[in-house]
Amino acid sequence: xxxxxxxIAAYKIMKKYKINAxxxxxxSSVQDAIKFAAGKTIVLKVISxxxxxxxxCGVVRLNLSKPEEIKSAYAFLxxxxxxxxxxxxxxxxxxxxxDGTEVIIGGKTDSQFGKLVLIGLGGIYVEVFKDVALxxxxxxxxxxxxxxxxxxxxxxxxxNPPTEKMLSNVLMKVSKMLQKEDISEFDLNPIIINNNxxxxxxxRFIMA
Amino acid sequence: MRPKYLNLEIMMKPRSVAIIGASQNPxxxxxxxxxxxxxxxxxxxxxPVNINSQEPILGLKTYKKISDIKASIDLAVIAxxxxxxxxxxxxxxxxxxxxxxxxxxxxxxxxxxDLQEKLVQAAEKYSIPLLGPNCLGVMDPRSRIDTLFLPTFxxxxxxxGSVSFATQxxxxxxxxxxxxxxxxxGMARFIxxxxxxxxxxxxxxxxxxxxxxxxxxVFYIEGIKRGKEFVEVARKVTLIKPxxxxxGGVTEEGSKAxxxxxxxxxxxxxxxxxxxxxxxxxxxxxxxxxxxxxKIFDTQPLTTGNRIAIITNGGGTxxxxxxxxYQNGLKVANLSKKxxxxxxxxxxxxxxxxxxLDMAGDADDKRFTAALDTLSKDDNVDAMMVIxxxxxxxxxxxxxxxxxxxxxxxxxxxxxxxxxxxxxxVHRNMMESSGVPVxxxxxxxxxxxxxxxxxxxxxxALGKHGKNKS
Numbered sequence: 001x002x003x004x005x006x007x008i009a010a011y012k013i014m015k016k017y018k019i020n021a022x023x024x025x026x027x028s029s030v031q032d033a034i035k036f037a038a039g040k041t042i043v044l045k046v047i048s049x050x051x052x053x054x055x056x057c058g059v060v061r062l063n064l065s066k067p068e069e070i071k072s073a074y075a076f077l078x079x080x081x082x083x084x085x086x087x088x089x090x091x092x093x094x095x096x097x098x099d100g101t102e103v104i105i106g107g108k109t110d111s112q113f114g115k116l117v118l119i120g121l122g123g124i125y126v127e128v129f130k131d132v133a134l135x136x137x138x139x140x141x142x143x144x145x146x147x148x149x150x151x152x153x154x155x156x157x158x159x160n161p162p163t164e165k166m167l168s169n170v171l172m173k174v175s176k177m178l179q180k181e182d183i184s185e186f187d188l189n190p191i192i193i194n195n196n197x198x199x200x201x202x203x204r205f206i207m208a
Numbered sequence: 209m210r211p212k213y214l215n216l217e218i219m220m221k222p223r224s225v226a227i228i229g230a231s232q233n234p235x236x237x238x239x240x241x242x243x244x245x246x247x248x249x250x251x252x253x254x255x256p257v258n259i260n261s262q263e264p265i266l267g268l269k270t271y272k273k274i275s276d277i278k279a280s281i282d283l284a285v286i287a288x289x290x291x292x293x294x295x296x297x298x299x300x301x302x303x304x305x306x307x308x309x310x311x312x313x314x315x316x317x318x319x320x321x322d323l324q325e326k327l328v329q330a331a332e333k334y335s336i337p338l339l340g341p342n343c344l345g346v347m348d349p350r351s352r353i354d355t356l357f358l359p360t361f362x363x364x365x366x367x368x369g370s371v372s373f374a375t376q377x378x379x380x381x382x383x384x385x386x387x388x389x390x391x392x393x394g395m396a397r398f399i400x401x402x403x404x405x406x407x408x409x410x411x412x413x414x415x416x417x418x419x420x421x422x423x424x425x426v427f428y429i430e431g432i433k434r435g436k437e438f439v440e441v442a443r444k445v446t447l448i449k450p451x452x453x454x455x456g457g458v459t460e461e462g463s464k465a466x467x468x469x470x471x472x473x474x475x476x477x478x479x480x481x482x483x484x485x486x487x488x489x490x491x492x493x494x495x496x497x498x499x500x501x502x503k504i505f506d507t508q509p510l511t512t513g514n515r516i517a518i519i520t521n522g523g524g525t526x527x528x529x530x531x532x533x534y535q536n537g538l539k540v541a542n543l544s545k546k547x548x549x550x551x552x553x554x555x556x557x558x559x560x561x562x563x564x565l566d567m568a569g570d571a572d573d574k575r576f577t578a579a580l581d582t583l584s585k586d587d588n589v590d591a592m593m594v595i596x597x598x599x600x601x602x603x604x605x606x607x608x609x610x611x612x613x614x615x616x617x618x619x620x621x622x623x624x625x626x627x628x629x630x631x632x633x634v635h636r637n638m639m640e641s642s643g644v645p646v647x648x649x650x651x652x653x654x655x656x657x658x659x660x661x662x663x664x665x666x667x668x669a670l671g672k673h674g675k676n677k678s
Contacts (some may be wrong), residue, residue, distance in 0.1 A: 042601070113436065113479060114439075135482055135486045142669050146486075
């Protein structure tokens with residue numbers, strides 16, 4: 001199995017293909033984190049190979065804007081990472097996205113057929129409902145549209161034509177990224193959709 | 209080099225066939241195959257080969273070895289114990305046999321991959337196209353070729369037609385063959401390719417795509433060896449003709465360690481299913497569905513519209529049919545003004561002029577004819593669903609004859625629903641053998657129509673004139 005790619009490296013690949021992801025950076029002190037926030041609301045999370053499911057491990061702190069909130073969250077995460085023996089780990093600061101519908105977009109490599117793209121209702125329910133659509137790369141525009149149409153949760157995921165169009169564009173970009181880069185599997189989960197905008201707030205890339 | 213798929217042609221239309229392992233003993237597979245060749249009226253030369261005895265079999269001169277036959281052999285069918293097969297393939301290669309079907313089992317399917325590898329090497333050394341091993345071979349009602357080792361009296365054999373059936377499994381193959389023959393389908397080609405050691409699913413699909421006699425491809429598949437090549441053919445074939453596919457081995461074996469949600473959500477079957485959907489295959493979940501779909505594709509024109517006119521001589525069944533339409537993404541047609549006026553004149557006052565058009569239990573062929581005549585010309589109707597309950601007082605053979613007539617006249621898809629016992633069955637057979645697809649319930653008829661429309665839409669979107677080519 002391949003290597004988990006560093007978060008910021010994954011973020012840079014996303015940028016290259018113009019796929020929106022929440023701005024993020026590693027911070028090594030409370031001051032760093034406050035400086036990164038610059039008055040905006042942020043999220044702090046522990047990045048470690050020993051904690052792939054960050055929210056399950058309780059190593060994510062959301063909705064931090066005041067310096068004292070950032071300070072206490074930072075201390076909490078250091079403590080929690082220590083307790084869970086997550087070393088080596090880093091702390092990532094990320095702009096917090098507004099609430100919205102959570103969607104998963106991902107990719108994988110099948111040994112027989114090659115690379116595949118997936119979309120579905122995302123967030124914590126993804127494994128429960130398994131409402132996903134899958135297609136082989138390279139996607140045709142028709143395929144991207146058909147994937148969205150196929151979802152039982154289509155009216156939640158893409159409630160109007162502009163959102164549908166936007167998601168179909170993201171799928172096309174993702175297909176291109178998956179084909180051109182040395183990625184074996186990846187999750188953008190969740191992607192938050194709000195008011196015909198989207199932003200990926202968690203990235204997990206596994207390289208070939 | 210010739211594309212490999214072309215080599216299937218010689219197996220389908222050989223001028224001379226050697227049957228290696230032909231036997232005096234009527235219980236032996238080699239005997240049954242030979243018997244079938246003789247019985248089916250195959251017009252080419254037949255050469256039995258048996259290493260142990262050269263007594264004539266079924267009156268035919270029997271040879272000890274393939275090399276003893278001093279004539280050109282288009283096809284050798286091999287039905288001998290597995291261990292001896294690679295050497296015989298080698299002999300066939302030296303004797304310049306043009307194609308081989310290895311019926312014998314006992315190779316990779318029981319874990320003996322080494323023996324299968326020897327077989328492949330021998331075939332490749334002489335560049336002989338080889339079907340099997342562990343297969344039934346081929347059947348072609350046009351050339352009257354039949355390599356199946358199933359006694360003729362046990363299995364209905366299909367008439368000449370345009371559905372081709374390719375199958376990895378011989379058992380599924382013979383069952384489906386029996387059922388479709390019984391249902392009155394016509395068949396173009398039957399190919400049972402077994403372990404796919406040399407000629408595999410990609411070659412078979414490619415061959416059937418190019419085959420002018422094949423209008424509908426029906427495929428039973430368990431695995432695909434050359435995934436990327438398969439996809440190349442898959443994206444071309446459905447722009448030419450429909451493919452109905454059923455995949456064996458759907459359930460996921462155990463959970464594997466995966467690192468992402470995506471990998472765990474996209475298992476092996478999901479991947480197959482996605483690819484079949486992506487390239488416009490019609491997926492059947494069981495053998496019954498396979499036949500429902502094959503039947504409608506074989507006999508009906510395509511339409512991308514989903515407005516269905518239901519006419520019935522039974523009210524309740526009309527209601528069930530309406531439900532079935534909506535459960536399958538279809539809808540009832542709204543009649544044009546002109547149709548409404550015409551139908552009002554033609555129907556008695558107890559008949560409500562709306563869809564489903566319930567023509568009442570005493571509806572006879574005149575009422576059916578009047579309704580079909582009007583609705584077949586209505587531009588608001590994309591397809592017809594006719595419920596003909598033969599238990600009713602008005603319905604008899606004249607109704608069946610009227611339906612047969614409109615099925616041939618109409619340019620819109622047409623399905624008939626006639627559930628029932630022996631009286632109904634007589635009429636069902638009449639209609640089916642005249643190319644009317646008859647179903648036993650509104651639900652399966654709606655499913656079949658829905659599959660037809662879905663395929664038509666795919667073809668329209670991605671075909672030559674489609675907007676979505678990129």
